[in-house]
Amino acid sequence: MEVRVANVRKEFDRFPALHDVSLDIRSGELIALLGPSGSGKTTLLRLIAGLERPTRGKIFFGEDDASLKSIQQRNVGFVFQHYALFRHMTVADNIGFGLKVRPGATRPPAEEIRRRASELLDLVQLSGLEKRYPAQLSGGQRQRVALARAMAIEPAVLLLDEPFGALDAQVRRDLRRWLRDIHDTTGHTTVFVTHDQEEALELADRVVVMSQGRIEQVGTADEVYDTPNSPFVYGFIGDSSSLPARVEDGQVWLAERPIGLSAPDVPAGPATLFFRPHDVELLDGCGGCIAGTVVNSRRVAETRRVELEVGGDRQRVEIELPIDHAAANKSRIAFRPRKWKLFPRAD
Amino acid sequence: MADPHIETYDPEHEATSAAITESRPARAVLMAIAFVFLALFLVLPLVIVFSQAFAKGAATYLTSLSDGDTLSAIKLTLIVAAISVPLNLVFGVAAAWAIAKFEFKGKAFLTTLVDLPFSVSPVISGLVYVLLFGAQSVLGPWLKAHGIEILFAVPGIVLATVFVTFPFVARELIPLMQEQGTGDEEAALSLGASGWQAFWYVTLPNIKWGLLYGVLLCNARAMGEFGAVSVVSGHIRGQTNTMPLHVEILYNEYNAVGAFAVASLLAGLALVTLVLKTVLEMRYGAEIAATRGH
Numbered sequence: 001m002e003v004r005v006a007n008v009r010k011e012f013d014r015f016p017a018l019h020d021v022s023l024d025i026r027s028g029e030l031i032a033l034l035g036p037s038g039s040g041k042t043t044l045l046r047l048i049a050g051l052e053r054p055t056r057g058k059i060f061f062g063e064d065d066a067s068l069k070s071i072q073q074r075n076v077g078f079v080f081q082h083y084a085l086f087r088h089m090t091v092a093d094n095i096g097f098g099l100k101v102r103p104g105a106t107r108p109p110a111e112e113i114r115r116r117a118s119e120l121l122d123l124v125q126l127s128g129l130e131k132r133y134p135a136q137l138s139g140g141q142r143q144r145v146a147l148a149r150a151m152a153i154e155p156a157v158l159l160l161d162e163p164f165g166a167l168d169a170q171v172r173r174d175l176r177r178w179l180r181d182i183h184d185t186t187g188h189t190t191v192f193v194t195h196d197q198e199e200a201l202e203l204a205d206r207v208v209v210m211s212q213g214r215i216e217q218v219g220t221a222d223e224v225y226d227t228p229n230s231p232f233v234y235g236f237i238g239d240s241s242s243l244p245a246r247v248e249d250g251q252v253w254l255a256e257r258p259i260g261l262s263a264p265d266v267p268a269g270p271a272t273l274f275f276r277p278h279d280v281e282l283l284d285g286c287g288g289c290i291a292g293t294v295v296n297s298r299r300v301a302e303t304r305r306v307e308l309e310v311g312g313d314r315q316r317v318e319i320e321l322p323i324d325h326a327a328a329n330k331s332r333i334a335f336r337p338r339k340w341k342l343f344p345r346a347d
Numbered sequence: 348m349a350d351p352h353i354e355t356y357d358p359e360h361e362a363t364s365a366a367i368t369e370s371r372p373a374r375a376v377l378m379a380i381a382f383v384f385l386a387l388f389l390v391l392p393l394v395i396v397f398s399q400a401f402a403k404g405a406a407t408y409l410t411s412l413s414d415g416d417t418l419s420a421i422k423l424t425l426i427v428a429a430i431s432v433p434l435n436l437v438f439g440v441a442a443a444w445a446i447a448k449f450e451f452k453g454k455a456f457l458t459t460l461v462d463l464p465f466s467v468s469p470v471i472s473g474l475v476y477v478l479l480f481g482a483q484s485v486l487g488p489w490l491k492a493h494g495i496e497i498l499f500a501v502p503g504i505v506l507a508t509v510f511v512t513f514p515f516v517a518r519e520l521i522p523l524m525q526e527q528g529t530g531d532e533e534a535a536l537s538l539g540a541s542g543w544q545a546f547w548y549v550t551l552p553n554i555k556w557g558l559l560y561g562v563l564l565c566n567a568r569a570m571g572e573f574g575a576v577s578v579v580s581g582h583i584r585g586q587t588n589t590m591p592l593h594v595e596i597l598y599n600e601y602n603a604v605g606a607f608a609v610a611s612l613l614a615g616l617a618l619v620t621l622v623l624k625t626v627l628e629m630r631y632g633a634e635i636a637a638t639r640g641h
Binding site (some may be wrong): 049050071072076077078080084085086087088089097098100101129149150152153261272 | 530531533534535536537538539540541544548549552553
């Protein structure tokens with residue numbers, strides 16, 4: 001099922017949570033809504049589900065205007081961050097709930113519901129736990145039951161709100177792979193919300209990066225990492241370092257010196273230079289480079305992070321070196337980013 | 348359950364913890380004071396109620412209970428409780444639902460209003476209805492003309508009792524439902540359940556122990572209420588006398604055995620309520636501990 005979000009605005013008590021958001025979700029796609037807290041990602045998910053109503057704009061499921069439908073009519077599978085399993089029901093009853101509450105004519109017989117619940121438990125690899133209560137399951141198991149329950153109603157769209165947010169790191173990684181497998185098996189159009197970029201980049205076909213109630217960029221993991229289209233995305237996805245710079249005569253200037261990067265397409269004026277700390281070229285002499293005094297050096301896993309003070313106004317910037325690199329012992333380092341991007345600044 | 352941050356209350360551990368600095372004798376004195384106080388002010392009166400009731404033997408006790416007016420008072424008390432407790436169950440759940448699960452204007456005011464009967468003297472609660480339905484009021488004569496008696500009749504007693512016992516169920520449910528949030532209901536709706544199905548299959552089972560607890564307290568108060576009922580009842584023997592009112596009448600007539608016999612029934616009700624309440628607290632406490640953080 002394709003989902004189209006068209007110019008949706010949502011306000012809570014006059015405070016806008018989403019500004020004019022539009023998004024096309026393709027059928028069968030696994031898409032992540034990624035952003036810091038307060039970016040509006042959960043609001044967008046709840047609007048698609050019908051748990052909230054848009055202040056303006058429409059949401060289409062295929063050709064149907066879903067904005068006119070209630071949550072029950074939309075037939076979405078929603079998985080909550082804290083599972084929201086019915087604590088007084090067994091695992092099997094939880095999974096069968098959506099079938100049990102159907103109106104008489106479309107309700108499958110009890111035997112059929114039980115069979116469906118068993119099948120779904122097999123799918124989420126929890127066979128044999130039918131009779132358990134939610135309190136008797138681990139967090140990861142509960143989340144898998146919640147997913148099975150959402151899938152039992154054969155939803156048009158599967159929506160997951162921070163599905164792994166309450167789990168510890170190892171379980172998260174396992175469940176991530178497992179969710180990808182399930183998605184590939186069942187082919188549901190799936191939207192999930194996360195603030196964990198690793199999760200979004202690894203799992204999703206496309207990532208929707210959100211900030212302050214707006215969509216910043218939509219793209220594959222490669223697109224949002226390699227060609228971020230805004231300072232926010234560059235800063236939010238992956239590690240990044242930035243320096244205030246200036247463009248003059250198609251050259252990038254830092255303080256009063258050009259640093260050997262040419263930017264013929266960027267209009268002259270103040271700008272911010274972004275680059276990845278690990279993607280830098282170290283230089284010996286400095287005839288057009290960024291040079292700085294080492295103020296801090298830390299070993300992080302397989303790299304050494306060096307913090308430099310650059311230029312007269314002592315801007316701090318971080319780069320990464322291999323741990324055994326000779327430059328790590330120097331007090332002054334000169335470098336030039338290999339890949340970088342300039343965003344004009346309005347000051 | 349498996350959540351390590353839930354600490355269960357362990358009295359053994361408590362007694363030996365380093366936080367206790369009082370010496371053994373000091374602790375003994377404190378406990379003795381508590382026990383003596385309880386014995387003097389709670390146990391002793393209770394013992395007297397039963398000893399007075401049986402002062403002239405079990406036969407007299409039974410005779411005084413089977414007196415016509417007494418039976419009628421017992422019956423009226425049961426009727427009043429049977430009407431007002433279910434009413435307050437419905438009102439209480441509705442009020443708690445509205446306060447705990449929705450945001451709306453005037454919510455703080457409604458929350459305060461729920462507590463009003465607790466903060467108003469029961470006599471005032473009764474007087475309100477006298478002013479509302481009495482002979483000098485606007486409503487009273489009109490209702491009387493249509494053959495409806497409110498004051499000095501069962502409807503008045505029920506109204507006063509409903510008013511006085513309103514907070515019990517709501518007060519019990521509001522914190523419970525607030526803590527549980529709306530996640531379970533949203534899950535039920537997303538799975539296609541109607542609002543009614545979500546309430547019946549999800550909300551109600553989640554609050555059942557708290558609800559039962561509130562109903563129990565509500566019932567105990569409904570049967571034992573004196574002040575508000577006394578004002579609206581009119582004390583007509585065999586007609587508008589509830590058990591607490593009947594106890595007073597019998598006592599004023601120097602019929603100690605009769606008065607204490609009826610009182611012993613009320614005391615018995617209190618004891619049963621206490622036992623059930625304790626059982627529920629154990630059960631309900633475990634349930635909350637098991638579902639917290641879930």
